[in-house]
Amino acid sequence: MKSSEIRQKFLDFFETHGHVVVPSSPLVPGNDPTLLFTNAGMVQFKDVFLGQDKRPYVRAASAQRCVRAGGKHNDLENVGYTARHHTFFEMLGNFSFGDYFKRNAILFAWEFLTGPLNIPRDKLWATVYAEDDEAADIWLNEVKIAPSRLVRIATSDNFWQMGDTGPCGPCSEIFYDHGPEVAGGPPGSEDADGDRYVEIWNLVFMQYNRDASGELHPLPKPSVDTGMGLERIAAVMQQVHSNYKIDLFRCLIEAAARVTGEQDLSNNSLKVIADHIRACAFLITDDVIPGNEGRGYVLRRILRRAIRHGYRLGQKQPFFHLLVDDLVDVMGQAYPELMAAKKHVAGVIRQEEERFAETLENGMGVLEAALAQEGNMLSGDVVFRLYDTFGFPVDLTADIAREREVRIDLAGFEVCMAQQRDRARASGKFTMQTSLEYVGLPTKFHGYETLQHEAHILVLYKEGSRVDFIEAGEEAVVVLDQTPFYAESGGQAGDSGELLSGGGTFTVRDTQKIQAKVFGHTGMLSSGRLVTGDRVIARVNPVARINTAYNHSATHLLHAALRQILGNHVTQKGSLVDADRLRFDFSHNSAMQANEIRQIENLVNMQIRKNHEVATQLMAYDEAVKQGAMALFGEKYSDTVRVVSMGDFSTELCGGTHVQHSGDIGFFRIVAESGVAAGIRRIEALTGEAALAYIQQQEQQLQQVSDVLKAAPQEAALKLSQVLDHVRQVEKEIAVLRSKLAGMQSSSLIEQAQEIKGIRVLAAVLENVNIRTLRETLDNFKSRLKSCVVVLGTIEDDKVVLIAGVTDDLTAKLKAGDLINFVAQQVGGKGGGRADMAQAGGTLPDKLPQALTSVTGWVERNL
Incomplete structure (x- = not known):
């Protein structure tokens, strides 16, 4: 039986028994950033089991894709070398949320294995937790499994718990016996680690809640979580011992x-x-x-x-x-x-x-x-x-x-x-702000409705410590009972503004969350005195807020445009939105082409011109995602979320501040596209007046270039190309002349070569040449002198340029790299290269003649 048939038979079986077939959730748990990957079928139902979420069904079944690699599941080194270790696998599971319990869970499993899969009853074993008499009774008296094939396990292997506290309960596992030709003993025996008996299905009965003291309390509605690895059951059905043979x-x-x-x-x-x-x-x-x-x-x-x-x-x-x-x-x-x-x-x-x-x-x-x-x-x-x-x-x-x-x-x-x-850490140039300890009321946010609101000071912090008052000139963090200030979140920068009281003015330069629902207003008291309990008028900087809104709304349009032009694989990987600009990081594995950038820019500006109403709506998370709202992986969302939509072009979950109509943005301009990591690109862009100023600056620069070229702006590119062609031609002519000049100098210099122990040694300065000409001259000298050591130098832009060469017959004793470093140190530089050729630079041109005179001595010492 093919794996695909097993998967479908499983889902069909449970659907006929009143279960809703639920699609596999992604491998990145959308609502649990604490979990690295989805590693079991129950992960997408975790909040249901914890009582924090309700579904319109009480029975579910799924074929869940899972990854176990990293963290406590890191056994990567075993993958490929054992019969059943995998990084990726599929988990078939059926679940009951307060509906059926042990009896149905066991009977469903037995019926499926011996019915649709037609596995012989005498090939199946079962285990129960040692103290779970109820499950044992079902196996023995209803399933009628042979007592010799039911094993009570006293260890934690047959007792499951989500954490140190919370839902937990006993397990019952079903094993398949591969037969006596495979080594290994039955579950619970000393030889249980062998391969003969393989666990194929685990039935978890969540019937208790463990409190902080470790005591178990019965749950009012016990639940069931089961898991059967598709690869393992496929190996059974295809009569192979290793999963790698399915x-x-x-x-x-x-x-x-x-x-x-x-x-x-x-x-x-x-x-x-x-x-x-x-x-x-x-x-x-x-x-x-x-x-x-x-x-x-x-x-x-x-x-x-x-x-x-x-x-x-x-x-x-x-x-x-x-x-x-x-x-x-x-x-x-x-x-x-x-x-x-x-x-x-x-x-x-x-x-x-x-x-x-x-x-x-x-x-x-x-x-x-x-x-x-x-x-x-x-x-x-x-x-x-x-x-x-x-x-x-x-x-x-x-x-x-x-x-x-x-x-x-x-x-x-x-x-x-x-x-x-x-x-x-030692090289870091920043210090972490001391975490602020706060116990009290959350901050009530009014920033969607107004930019000014009356408030009272709950707490003042100075230099990380709680204080009763602050004086003029002092830096502080102010916590208010309510505020119109938006605290940095979701990539949007925190608001700036001021807090006005009868006793002074506090200038707010940033707003951050010091706890999930507690806003800290960071800044300096410009004048007067602020005291805990003071009444203040909290006033947001309206220009910064509206400019930030332009950029944030444009970011949503950009995200939608990227998905439309580049493909649905594009998702947000990070963003920064403030009053000056926007930055958007997204998944894409290649640099964008110029025509793609223009397409996206044009599409965003088209949506701006359509002047969509920017609508916000509160709704259930599941409903929002069902309606197509973009949710960011790794973000933890509450049951109720805020959805921001712009016509039918963009719909995202977002808690930020936005314009009322897309036309308010005015204009959108991409100013940079770059890579920030493998598979992640970054777009930087401007909106409104900032975008217009950028265009005007570019026009001004183009006009300046046109004036220098003595050409109209529309002809500047052609004229510049002609100038560059001319420059390249002149550089070629200069190179020819330098080569001729070097040749003239070399003819006279070659006679200056000294002979040391049968080896010709030449060290000389060439004038008005570059490194390329030095290399050509070096090769010429090595060819003409046959067995030789040559060091040549020149001065270019007030810097020393050196090159050394050693013919192949001498490199066993004399290394060009060692020689060039010896000379370069004398002119304030260093270099490197091969045994036969090396280059260097230096910063002391006046030392060059003396440094070259030391070459013969070095050669003599090293022969």
């Missing part, structure tokens, strides 16, 4: 063999590559980009491990991205989002392959040399150098070392990492 993997392993040229399909490197393309492709589909932190670094580690295994198979050219098409063929029907993102996924992977290829070969050379020298332990210094200089994740180095039966010094690596962090 249909899903066979196709990918064959594809990996095709692109690497490896013929042995049992090679572990092919298994690694086949596993990793699934994880990498789905992570990129779900908007993760290779990077140096968090989720991006986990993706980079997986990618680079796959690339290294291709290198191990002899594949030195980018190959990994070629497997995306094969993966889409295998899994695209079940996951249409993968098919839609195919081109983007392949592009990101190829970019990372090319990036790593630059250092992989050099890094492997360093590693091979170290492995040959360091015995059975690779030092922490080497591991750190590979990480820091060549981009080798630690587990990649460990992977290679393990193949050679060499351990790595992790403790030494951590020491090197700590030293690097200390150096980084």
Whole structure:
């Protein structure tokens, strides 16, 4: 039975038993930034189990894509070398939210396994928590499993909990017996770690709430969370012992063999590559980009491990991205989002392959040399150098070392990492503001409705400490009971303005959240005195606020335009919106072309001219996303969210301040497009009067260039091209003349060559030449003098330029690099190069003649 058939039979079975089939959620948990990746089917229902969310159904079933790599699930080194370790897998699950409990959960599982899948009853074993008599009774008296195949487990393996406190409960696991030909004992036995008995389904019964003291309290509505790995059950159904032999993997392993040229399909490197393309492709589909932190670094580690295994198979050219098409063929029907993102996924992977290829070969050379020298332990210094200089994740180095039966010094690596962090801190040019301790009322925000509001001072902070009052000239942070000031959030800068009281004026230069719902107004008391409890008029700077609104609303239009022009793979990766400009970071794996920038700019300005009403609406998070509102991955949203829409062109979840109509923005101009990280681009833009001023400045500069060229502005480009052509021609003529001049000088200089122990040595100054002419002259001297050492120098722009050459017959004793450094030190410089040719520079031109006279002595000493 194919994996796709098993997946569909599972969903169909539970749908006929009253379950709502829910699509797989993304691998990046949208509402839980504390979790690195979705690693189980229950993740998308976490808030339901915690009672913080309600769904219109009480039974659900899903086929959930999952990633377990990084954090406590970091067993990357085992992937490809064992039968069942994977970075990516699919979890089939059925869930009950206060509806059915143990009896139905067990009966559903048994019916599906022995019915639609037709697994023989005597091949199935079950475990229950040692104290769970209820579950044991169901297995023995209703399912009628043989008592010899039901095992009570007393350890935590059969008791699940979400955390130290909260929902928890016993588990019941179902195992498949592969038969006596496979080593291993039944669950709970001393040989349980063998491969004969494989867990295929885990049924979790959430029936308790554990409090801070550790005591268990029954939940009013017990729930069920189950999970069955598709790959494991497919191995059972396809009668193979290793997951890597199921249909899903066979196709990918064959594809990996095709692109690497490896013929042995049992090679572990092919298994690694086949596993990793699934994880990498789905992570990129779900908007993760290779990077140096968090989720991006986990993706980079997986990618680079796959690339290294291709290198191990002899594949030195980018190959990994070629497997995306094969993966889409295998899994695209079940996951249409993968098919839609195919081109983007392949592009990101190829970019990372090319990036790593630059250092992989050099890094492997360093590693091979170290492995040959360091015995059975690779030092922490080497591991750190590979990480820091060549981009080798630690587990990649460990992977290679393990193949050679060499351990790595992790403790030494951590020491090197700590030293690097200390150096980084020491060189930092900023200090963190002391965190402000606050216990009290939240700040009530009125900034959507008004720019001025009466308030009372709740707390004053000076130099990080709470004070009762501040005097004129003192810096402080003021917390108010209510405010029209917007606190920095979602990429929008905090408001500036002033707080006016009968006793003084406090100038607010920034507003930040010191807690989730507590606003701190940072600034200086310009005059008078402020005391805790004072009544103030909080007044926002209206010019800065409206300019910020222009830029924020334009950012929404820009985001929508980017997705329309470049594709739906574009998502926001960061933004900065203030009164002066906007900056928008987004996922895209190549630099934008000039015509794309113009298209986007034109589209945004078209939407501005349409003068859309900018509407805001509060609604449930799920409803907002269902209606197409863009939500940012990694952001934690409350149940009720604010939706900002501009006609049918842009709809986003946003708490920022905006214009009333898109036409208020006036004009939009992109001023820069650049890359900030692998797969992430940045656009900087201006709006309104700032954009107009930028255009006027460009026109003024164009006019100045036109005046210099004595051409009309529309003819300036052609005239400049003609000038540059003329300059290039003149430079060629100058080069010819310099070469002739050098030739004339060299004819007389060659007679000055001295002979030392049978070797001709020449050190001389050439005038009015450049480095290119020096090289040509050096080659000429080496050719004519045969066995020789030559050092030539010149002065260019008040700087010394030096070149040294040694003929091949002498490089065993005399190195051009050593010689050039000896001479360069005397003229205030340094240099380097090969044994036969080296260059240097210096800052002391008056020392050049004397430095050249020292060459013969150096040669004599070193022969």
